[in-house]
Amino acid sequence: xxxxxxxxxxxxxxxxxxxxxxxxxxxxxxxxxxxxxxxxxxxxxxxxxxxxxxxxxxxxxxxxxxxxxxxxxxxxxxxxxxxxxxxxxx
Amino acid sequence: xxxxxxxxxxxxxxxxxxxxxxxxxxxxxxxxxxxxxxxxxxxxxxxxxxxxxxxxxxxxxxxxxxxxxxxxxxxxxxxxxxxxxxxxxx
Amino acid sequence: xxxxxxxxxxxxxxxxxxxxxxxxxxxxxxxxxxxxxxxxxxxxxxxxxxxxxxxxxxxxxxxxxxxxxxxxxxxxxxxxxxxxxxxxxx
Amino acid sequence: xxxxxxxxxxxxxxxxxxxxxxxxxxxxxxxxxxxxxxxxxxxxxxxxxxxxxxxxxxxxxxxxxxxxxxxxxxxxxxxxxxxxxxxxxx
Amino acid sequence: xxxxxxxxxxxxxxxxxxxxxxxxxxxxxxxxxxxxxxxxxxxxxxxxxxxxxxxxxxxxxxxxxxxxxxxxxxxxxxxxxxxxxxxxxx
Amino acid sequence: xxxxxxxxxxxxxxxxxxxxxxxxxxxxxxxxxxxxxxxxxxxxxxxxxxxxxxxxxxxxxxxxxxxxxxxxxxxxxxxxxxxxxxxxxx
Numbered sequence: 001x002x003x004x005x006x007x008x009x010x011x012x013x014x015x016x017x018x019x020x021x022x023x024x025x026x027x028x029x030x031x032x033x034x035x036x037x038x039x040x041x042x043x044x045x046x047x048x049x050x051x052x053x054x055x056x057x058x059x060x061x062x063x064x065x066x067x068x069x070x071x072x073x074x075x076x077x078x079x080x081x082x083x084x085x086x087x088x089x090x
Numbered sequence: 091x092x093x094x095x096x097x098x099x100x101x102x103x104x105x106x107x108x109x110x111x112x113x114x115x116x117x118x119x120x121x122x123x124x125x126x127x128x129x130x131x132x133x134x135x136x137x138x139x140x141x142x143x144x145x146x147x148x149x150x151x152x153x154x155x156x157x158x159x160x161x162x163x164x165x166x167x168x169x170x171x172x173x174x175x176x177x178x179x180x
Numbered sequence: 181x182x183x184x185x186x187x188x189x190x191x192x193x194x195x196x197x198x199x200x201x202x203x204x205x206x207x208x209x210x211x212x213x214x215x216x217x218x219x220x221x222x223x224x225x226x227x228x229x230x231x232x233x234x235x236x237x238x239x240x241x242x243x244x245x246x247x248x249x250x251x252x253x254x255x256x257x258x259x260x261x262x263x264x265x266x267x268x269x270x
Numbered sequence: 271x272x273x274x275x276x277x278x279x280x281x282x283x284x285x286x287x288x289x290x291x292x293x294x295x296x297x298x299x300x301x302x303x304x305x306x307x308x309x310x311x312x313x314x315x316x317x318x319x320x321x322x323x324x325x326x327x328x329x330x331x332x333x334x335x336x337x338x339x340x341x342x343x344x345x346x347x348x349x350x351x352x353x354x355x356x357x358x359x360x
Numbered sequence: 361x362x363x364x365x366x367x368x369x370x371x372x373x374x375x376x377x378x379x380x381x382x383x384x385x386x387x388x389x390x391x392x393x394x395x396x397x398x399x400x401x402x403x404x405x406x407x408x409x410x411x412x413x414x415x416x417x418x419x420x421x422x423x424x425x426x427x428x429x430x431x432x433x434x435x436x437x438x439x440x441x442x443x444x445x446x447x448x449x450x
Numbered sequence: 451x452x453x454x455x456x457x458x459x460x461x462x463x464x465x466x467x468x469x470x471x472x473x474x475x476x477x478x479x480x481x482x483x484x485x486x487x488x489x490x491x492x493x494x495x496x497x498x499x500x501x502x503x504x505x506x507x508x509x510x511x512x513x514x515x516x517x518x519x520x521x522x523x524x525x526x527x528x529x530x531x532x533x534x535x536x537x538x539x540x
């Protein structure tokens with residue numbers, strides 16, 4: 001088992017952590033989708049092995065506590081994105 | 091068991107993550123309800139299978155620690171919505 | 181055991197999530213009490229069965245980790261309420 | 271075992287949740303002490319039985335994860351108090 | 361085993377919770393170190409026994425989940441300190 | 451097993467906690483990478499032994515709940531960095 005499966009010491013250049021390199025989105029809905037993507041990309045960075053991530057998704061998709069914890073992470077990412085967009089106020 | 095039950099790599103267009111695509115609500119009560127809905131929609135996105143979600147709700151509805159964790163997620167979502175609405179100050 | 185015990189898909193109209201529909205309170209003490217009430221109301225929404233909530237309170241009232249987690253939820257709710265009230269500065 | 275040991279539905283008037291009913295303190299040190307006190311008062315509200323709290327303190331004082339979680343709660347309370355005091359900037 | 365090992369009801373005067381009684385630091389690096397110190401001081405307050413703390417550090421220093429949780433506490437403390445210092449913007 | 455593996459009482463001068471001593475980055479992507487680095491540096495500070503960290507990374511890289519928790523820490527660090535940079539608004 002290789003230690004390459006954990007957070008790499010040097011962030012690989014090929015993984016983009018912020019899609020399009022901006023927190024600004026046209027709508028709240030798009031901001032929410034960005035929050036989900038950014039949360040997923042950290043998981044991908046921490047566990048780059050696609051097959052293992054697939055197995056782990058099976059685990060947290062079927063575990064009530066983990067589903068709630070996923071919600072907590074998305075809420076935290078979304079708070080930042082929403083503030084960046086002045087909450088999409090008109 | 092299919093990996094389709096976990097966070098999809100492409101957010102399905104048919105799931106709306108922010109109802110009405112806005113964080114702005116008329117009242118604090120409506121803002122709180124929005125927080126609950128947004129928290130639930132992330133769970134739905136992560137576990138799209140209705141039958142499994144029903145089983146998992148049974149689990150967290152009857153587990154003290156999970157009930158508290160649900161409260162933590164709603165509090166986080168509500169913080170963002172409340173800020174978006176300038177706390178519904180008159 | 182019915183799945184009606186978990187987060188309902190439609191928020192029942194009869195449960196008020198924000199007492200008096202406002203985050204504004206006269207004092208910090210009242211703001212703190214509101215934080216406690218709002219945290220409790222999410223638990224009530226998620227587990228509407230009074231008898232089960234009584235049992236679950238027994239559990240978290242006697243579990244050190246859960247007591248700490250209750251404190252975390254109240255702190256999060258209070259942060260929002262305190263900001264709404266400009267921290268009750270005079 | 272009575273359900274009186276969990277969060278009461280009516281907050282007992284005799285428990286003060288915010289000492290001196292203010293978040294304003296003269297110094298950062300006093301603000302930090304207030305954060306600790308406010309965190310403790312929620313535990314007291316949730317578990318009013320002094321003898322049980324004593325036992326539970328024994329538990330979390332000797333559990334590494336719970337000590338860290340106590341730190342998380344105090345950090346959250348302190349964030350609010352520090353903002354209320356404009357971070358005690360001179 | 362004495363209950364003196366848990367959060368004392370009266371904060372002992374001899375434990376300083378905020379070094380130098382200020383959140384203001386010259387640099388981001390110093391602010392980060394302050395966040396670590398403040399997190400540690402809450403652990404010290406909650407478990408004043410040096411020998412026990414040493415044992416507990418052994419535990420969380422070798423537990424992946426606890427290491428992550430330590431990171432969460434430091435992040436929370438740092439958020440407050442960074443805001444206090446206007447993020448050390450020049 | 452030495453207790454030197456846990457949070458040292460004196461932060462060793464040789465560990466930099468904030469790379470380049472600034473939270474300011476040119477882009478959101480770089481800000482996100484900084485959040486990851488700062489989270490990792492707290493783990494390094496808490497567990498300075500490289501070999502043990504390698505083993506622990508194996509653990510959390512293959513544990514669904516820990517991967518989610520890593521995401522929570524990064525989200526918290528990123529919130530601070532994003533605010534410091536005014537969300538890289540143009």
